[in-house]
Amino acid sequence: MPEATQPRSLPADSKEHALWLLDELVPVKGVNNLSVALQADAALLGPAVQGTVELLLRRHEALRTVFRQEEAGLTKEVLDADALRIEIEELAAEPGEVAAVVGEFIARPFDIDGRPLVRAALVRCADGDAFCLAVHHLVFDTVSGAVLLDEFTAGYTALAAGGEPPAELLAAQPPYREPAPRPAAVEYWRGQLAGADAAGLALWCGSEDLPEPTLTGDQVTADLSPRATEVLRRLQKELRAPEAVVLLAAYGLLLARHGAGPDLVVGTPVNVRAREASRAVGYHVNTLPMRIPVDLGGGFRGLVRTARDAFLGAVAHADVPVDVLTPELRRDGGASWRNTVFRHLFNYVPDDGRTTFPLADTTARRLPVENGFSKFDLEFFFLSSADRVSIRAAYYTQVLDRADVQGLLERFESLLLAAAAGPDLPMGELPLAGPSDRAVLAASNDTARPVEPADVLTAVRERVALAPSASAVVSGGRSTTYAELWGAAEHTRAVLADAGVGAGDIVALAAPRGPALAAAALGVWLAGAVYLPVDPEHPVQRLAYVLEDSGARAVLTAPGVELPEGVRARVLPLERVGQDGPLPDTSANGPDPDSCAYLIYTSGSTGKPKGTLISHRSLGNVVQHFAEELKVTAEDSVLWLTTFAFDISALELFLPLVCGGRLVVASDEARTDGRALLGEVVAHDVGIVQATPTTWRVVADAADGRLAGRRLVCGGEPLPPALARTLAASGGSLLHVYGPSETTIWSTSGPVPADVDRVDVGRPIANTQVFIVDPDGRELPVGVQGELCIAGAGVALGYHNRPELTAERFADHPVYGRHYRTGDLARLRPDGTVELLGRTDRQIKLRGHRIELGEVEAVLLGHPGMRDVAVVVVGRGGADAALVAFVESPDGLDAAGLTAHARSLLPSAAVPQEIVVLESLPTTANEKRDHLALTRLAEQRRAERSPAAEAVPEAQSGTAGQLLALWQTTLGRTDIGPDANFFDSGGHSLLGAQLVQRIEKTLGVPVRLTDLFAHPTPLAMAERLEAGA
């Protein structure tokens, strides 16, 4: 290197530094690699290519600029044209592989250590040779690319013909030096961005970024349809805005309808070259944050005005790189280096529409090759020519996937067309779905099917008449025939009639599962009444409340069942089974399908159970659906396992009876003991078993081949993937089902493959429709998460005596009709299945971070040895809100490992502050995880360690005892002993400092933080202190 070049080294500016830093921080290099690439339709001449490249290097000093890290910081230097020679690499590609070969060439990282930031390749290919210049963004941008392509074409054409290069290429292009930002422009941006909050820019689709971003990118390209292009051109005139602004507004609307904003900030790269330097090669672009608040109540016309002001304002103040302002802005992503004020980019470039151009005596076309990265979540790059607008949507693959982006592109066009049709309509009302969305929804919801007979009672009656002596119920070694069952049902009808029970009255059934209970349910229907299942084992207050609230006219009880005192309903004994009755008259009318069949109580969010009224038609629909889906025949046995007070029990009960099969009553022991359950399943050759994941978990561990060949139904709470895989691999066929009681037992179902990774809940069952809505009730398209709504035959009649609640949760929809809002977060997958993502009320905001508690649970569950996990938030809404994880870990908990695992996958705010081991997580009456109880438990633990409760806990003698007390106080837990390692029990080093301070004050001995590092348990610290004394 000649020494004379040394003084020419200059410090890099802030913009260049930021670019370099990004290069360094992304784990895989090449994020800033750009290119100019073309493919000719014939061979290219090597010497002419080499000559042209030399010409370009000589002409543009940017291409000769190198950077290096020195003591003074990042510096740059322009190398002498004579000192620099770029060898053209010769590569070979098979036909059709040129883009891939060029892509690899571009992706190769540059070393920023004084070496040139440009390299060139000539790719030999039978289809025609390609030329590629790979250039680092530090010395290059999009405008530079267009300039170089023109100049390469002109230079090569001249040299290939054996002529002299064009005179203008022999002259040096003066480099462009960007002036310092004007103070007024800085002021402009300060005003523009005051109060903007990037945390609100996340979309409702895709996933969260990793704690250490990779910025891996991919892209999807699409053209606007001719109709949309025409509409765009019309809008431009109608709304008196440049085409770019109309597109920007539509992009903003697209993002807002997908959950970003409404206070939107969209980035756009702006060329900052002065007019006289328009052909200067270099890095002369600023990516500017345009703030575009989107009011979905207003019209598109207004949004275009807002976008125009933002866009023109940005261009007029383009001389300020956003880095100048970042310290003042609230940014997304906590302390991650990937802090930006925007996550979505808008880029618009007019295009002359030429796809090919002459190159010497051949024709060439530009090769659009990307570098495999995306610095932003999403970029819409519009290339607009006279007759065509194409969109290249580049995306960060960690955050969005291809299907998400394809959907966004389709919906962009839908919104544009809709906005043009009604520029003054509220934008929230414009249809969002694209053609693929509509097709997926239509196919998924195409579930209409006749249900004959419409009600269960009629179906059972037909079975009784058909095979009266067939075995209907097997319980405790005794078999009950269909005729005996029916006989008892008829008796029940008579007893109820005598007691004055009439049509529509409610009759509670308080008895254990068994033939008598089965007959009683049928008998209640024969009496025209409504059954109300209650579990005699439920707490007495709950029973009393349910009996009172339901207004039950009578209660049928089994011997030994104790009812709460003061029950107003008439208490009647359950009819015993064992006697045949007269064969049923199959011509008799069944119940009115739209009348109520049963009333079921579920836990309400307030803790008070609420009753849901279900019609005969709803029950008939779900039972017939599963009879078909599970292919139940008269030869089948179904296990009656679930307590009758949980609505899914009714499916176990009626499924065999409407098919002429056998109902096998499981013992109570089988509900909690996997081995007992498996024993009964094998003993009675039960083909169909339904249970919640909680139950399946204990069964799966003990299965040992005994589930092979059986049909397993699992639902009622989230099914962890690991359990799903275990069950699916058990040799049985696993059906995953989902549904709230308010839409009758199950509303969706789907088989689970053995290699399942993300468990879905399948598709809607017969005569059922599902759709997803945003918080304002607007329907959302495929892949976008929102609240799941269910319409169709299963929708309940409503809540019993709760008209306000009924009106709140059940509503009408112009397309789907009456439906239930489930409160479950979900999204539709492109294959039409529904993926559940948690509860809407389990999505919380903690110190600015949006956290889905279900996701935190899923991450914790991924740690080895975790059997079950529940995460709750304590002190919700307060400044000291915290996450507490309750875990079941049968082989002992590695708390530090679990925390580390969580920290490696979740943002810090989502890592639980406390991990509590429970032998088993509490469940609700319906064997679902009881989050309410856990929250109370967590709150209670917190209250116990509040200052008032900070008395010295359990006595432990001597220094160790005093230290243990301090450990417990500082960690806020009383469940730790003298061997507890502070740092593995939820303590971090800042808390450690607090502990050390307390030790000193309490014991009056000097202690250092490093002592705690070395002696992290009360016992070890006590030894240390006693040895020191």
Next chain:
Amino acid sequence: MTEPQTWRVLGNADAHELVLAVDFDATGRAEGRFTDLAAGLAGLPFSIWETVPQEAGTGAGGTGPVERWLEEVAADGRPVRAVFGFCVGGVYAGAIAQRIAERQGRAPALVLFDPEQSGPLTLYSQFHKVLDSMSTLLSDEETAQAAAEARRAHEQHTEMAPLGAELLDVYRHTAKPVFDRLELDEKRQEEFTAVFASFVSYLIAAAEIDPLRAWREAVVVTSSSPTSGLNGSRGAGQDIAVGRELRVDVPHVDLLRDPGVTRTVAELLGTETRG
């Protein structure tokens, strides 16, 4: 025998041979520790010693801490069977292993877990980790402010020492409100800051050592995390030559506490005798 000051004895104090482990065991961190690995190796006849973080400002130059660690090993007199290094600790481990090989005439096994070189970017990204660990105790504005200041510092300095000094400065005034919120007294504040300062000097001193020659003799255990250890170097286009590389399907954070890795290490200690 007096207890070493620059080492912490992790087990089997009286064994006939030593295994040295270099790490900056900043407690409360997410990654597994040599304490975890040592617990799994407790059945082996080695006394495992782990480096104690040095106070900032003690000694100068890259060999400073290495010399102090070696002094006590020499004073102890027992032969060293192996030297372990975790992350940047691998840099020191290499230097220590070379020196011990000269001294005892037999090279100890050098086993590195996701070894990484140190440089300005290491400092900068470690600062972010520390900042992230405090983020729940800071307001969004405070966090953003600190991140911006750190960025500027990184922009201005390419030398480790001034960058470290400036990041330490940013750390000090960022942590101040947190200290106050936790009602930590002066002494604690200073002590706490000293831990970060010590970590900064650990990284600075490591940057002055060229470990590549020593690493050519090392057995490297590489985790499955794409940004850690040799995976990270490869991603950055740097192909580091090592004696032997064992790739395990265990994330970086679990590397030192994974039972499979522990077994592998035990096997290495049994068979890996060179010299």
